[in-house]
Amino acid sequence: MSRREARTEIIRALAEMRRRDPVDIETEALVAGAECPYDSVWLVKAGVRAARRLGFKLKPTKSDAHAFKSIESLASHLYGLARNQNAA
Amino acid sequence: MRAAKAGTTGIEMLKTISWMAVLDQGVVDVWRIPLDGAVERHLRVLSAAERARVERRCGLQRDRFVIAHGAMREVLGVYLNCAPAFVPLTVRHGEPPRTLGLKISLSHSEDLALLAVSRATVGVDVEHVSAAQDGDLDEVAELTLSPGELAVFRGSRMVDRPRVWLRSWTRKEAVVKAHRDALAERAISDLDVLEGTVQHLTVEDLDVGPRHVAALAAAQPPRQIVLRAWADEPA
Numbered sequence: 001m002s003r004r005e006a007r008t009e010i011i012r013a014l015a016e017m018r019r020r021d022p023v024d025i026e027t028e029a030l031v032a033g034a035e036c037p038y039d040s041v042w043l044v045k046a047g048v049r050a051a052r053r054l055g056f057k058l059k060p061t062k063s064d065a066h067a068f069k070s071i072e073s074l075a076s077h078l079y080g081l082a083r084n085q086n087a088a
Numbered sequence: 089m090r091a092a093k094a095g096t097t098g099i100e101m102l103k104t105i106s107w108m109a110v111l112d113q114g115v116v117d118v119w120r121i122p123l124d125g126a127v128e129r130h131l132r133v134l135s136a137a138e139r140a141r142v143e144r145r146c147g148l149q150r151d152r153f154v155i156a157h158g159a160m161r162e163v164l165g166v167y168l169n170c171a172p173a174f175v176p177l178t179v180r181h182g183e184p185p186r187t188l189g190l191k192i193s194l195s196h197s198e199d200l201a202l203l204a205v206s207r208a209t210v211g212v213d214v215e216h217v218s219a220a221q222d223g224d225l226d227e228v229a230e231l232t233l234s235p236g237e238l239a240v241f242r243g244s245r246m247v248d249r250p251r252v253w254l255r256s257w258t259r260k261e262a263v264v265k266a267h268r269d270a271l272a273e274r275a276i277s278d279l280d281v282l283e284g285t286v287q288h289l290t291v292e293d294l295d296v297g298p299r300h301v302a303a304l305a306a307a308q309p310p311r312q313i314v315l316r317a318w319a320d321e322p323a
Contacts, residue, residue, distance in 0.1 A: 041219040059231050060276045
């Protein structure tokens with residue numbers, strides 16, 4: 001799994017849950033960069049769904065708090081978790 | 089009222105006295121800020137750093153960010169006795185806002201922001217109920233709730249579960265905002281927030297209306313939590 005795949009799954013999950021066009025979410029994410037206009041609740045839910053689709057479980061810890069601040073940070077976090085789980 | 093300590097500049101002393109006069113020890117003011125209304129007048133009082141963050145947003149999210157931060161400056165200006173644009177405020181992405189002599193916490197969700205102001209460490213969180221109403225809530229609950237919280241969640245009616253989960257989630261978020269080391273590297277599900285005291289913090293639910301769930305965590309047991317309504321001025 002690549003970081004790009006993780007990011008795509010997050011955007012897909014957000015689009016499904018918010019009943020939005022994924023292209024609009026993608027555009028917002030590009031403009032927002034390191035910041036994200038979504039509440040942490042949406043990102044936690046999207047992260048859990050994306051992780052499941054990518055074949056692992058996301059169990060949030062305090063150190064993950066920063067990951068729930070933007071699509072980009074969440075994508076990096078999921079990518080890192082998947083890599084660690086594969087290595088283990 | 090005590091004067092500011094020796095060596096403090098005149099401006100700082102004035103601010104300190106003003107703040108002490110308005111906010112008593114043991115009181116937490118929680119400002120309820122509706123995120124609608126005029127945007128431009130708030131944009132004018134934001135700092136360059138805040139405006140840069142505004143530029144990274146668009147549409148409704150941009151407007152709500154501007155109003156939340158403009159209103160925060162307006163409210164803090166009352167405590168600090170200065171114009172909103174001159175409130176000494178540091179706001180960085182992912183960090184709590186900081187100002188002179190006061191402990192503050194800002195949270196916003198959809199059309200509502202809450203600003204907690206205190207003399208002691210404080211954390212506040214608000215979430216719109218729609219955020220929890222669909223999509224994998226049972227799985228999310230399993231991954232984020234303690235065994236006790238999960239029992240309460242599973243014992244509640246299906247229709248009530250979004251609010252039950254959000255009640256735990258906002259309490260956890262408020263605790264982590266007030267005490268950033270509350271969890272260390274442990275899972276969020278290890279932080280049980282069913283009781284009124286968590287990690288030496290007093291945790292209270294806030295009644296902010298039917299569409300939102302909110303909670304406050306305070307470092308010292310507050311003698312009084314005052315829910316205040318902020319209203320925008322006509323443009």
